[in-house]
Every structure is written in C-alpha cells, then in structure tokens.
Amino acid sequence: MLSSLATAVTTAPCYVGYGPPFVGWWWIFIPIFWILVFVLIFGFAGRRWRRAAMARGGYNGWGPNAGTRSAEQTLAQRYANGDIDEQEYRARLEVLRANRDTA
Incomplete structure (x- = not known):
C-alpha cells in the first residue's frame, strides 16, 4: 500500500491551478518578449531624442564635446x-x- 501511494504521488502532475503547467521549452518566450518590448521602447525613445537634438542643431555624435x-x-x-x-x-x-x- 505504501509503495503504490509513493508511485502515485511521484507520477502525478505537479502543478497548482487551472490550465497547463509551464513545462517544456516554450517558457523562454516570456522573458524574450519583455526584453524585446523594452529594447523597442528605448530604441524609439532614443531615436526620437537624437532627431530632436539634431533639429535643434545640438547633436553631433557621442562624447564629451558632442553638440558643440x-x-x-x-x-x-x-x-x-x-x-x-x-x-x-x-x-x-x-x-x-x-x-x-x-x-
């Protein structure tokens, strides 16, 4: 009886809640998605900042003397x-x- 209980516990699905558990290789898409979202946000914001600075005539590249x-x-x-x-x-x-x- 004890061995059949141990077998049942070790082979039972190990998740709590509804829906399928996070098993397999596809869970990696969640952090990749958020990294991509942040890269796009900062990329567009930086591009907009550089274009606005160029329109003002103050952006001349990177470095301590950029803009002068x-x-x-x-x-x-x-x-x-x-x-x-x-x-x-x-x-x-x-x-x-x-x-x-x-x-």
Missing part, C-alpha cells in the same frame, strides 16, 4: 564673416593646433 562646434570651425566661420583678418586667423589657428597636440 569645434574651435577651428568657429574660427573659420569668424574669418569667413570678416570678423578677423588673415593674420589673426592664422595666429589663432596655430595656437589652437599647438594646444590640441599637447592635450
């Missing part, structure tokens, strides 16, 4: 506008390039 124009570009723009003459442009450009090489 380089000093050489600013200097070239000032020279093109006629704010500084060629001698001053060349002198400041030389200083900028000398400081960039030492940094």
Whole structure:
C-alpha cells in the first residue's frame, strides 16, 4: 500500500491551478518578449531624442564635446564673416593646433 501511494504521488502532475503547467521549452518566450518590448521602447525613445537634438542643431555624435562646434570651425566661420583678418586667423589657428597636440 505504501509503495503504490509513493508511485502515485511521484507520477502525478505537479502543478497548482487551472490550465497547463509551464513545462517544456516554450517558457523562454516570456522573458524574450519583455526584453524585446523594452529594447523597442528605448530604441524609439532614443531615436526620437537624437532627431530632436539634431533639429535643434545640438547633436553631433557621442562624447564629451558632442553638440558643440569645434574651435577651428568657429574660427573659420569668424574669418569667413570678416570678423578677423588673415593674420589673426592664422595666429589663432596655430595656437589652437599647438594646444590640441599637447592635450
């Protein structure tokens, strides 16, 4: 009697509640689904943020100086506008390039 009870207990389905139990390989789709949902949400949010930043003119890639124009570009723009003459442009450009090489 005890052996037949032990056999019945070990071979009985082991789940509580209604419906089929979570057995088999398909349970892995639940975390994959949620990971995919979060990746899509953050991907679309990041894409929207980057597009908005580009429209404002402030996004220039990644890094500490992202969103700022380089000093050489600013200097070239000032020279093109006629704010500084060629001698001053060349002198400041030389200083900028000398400081960039030492940094």
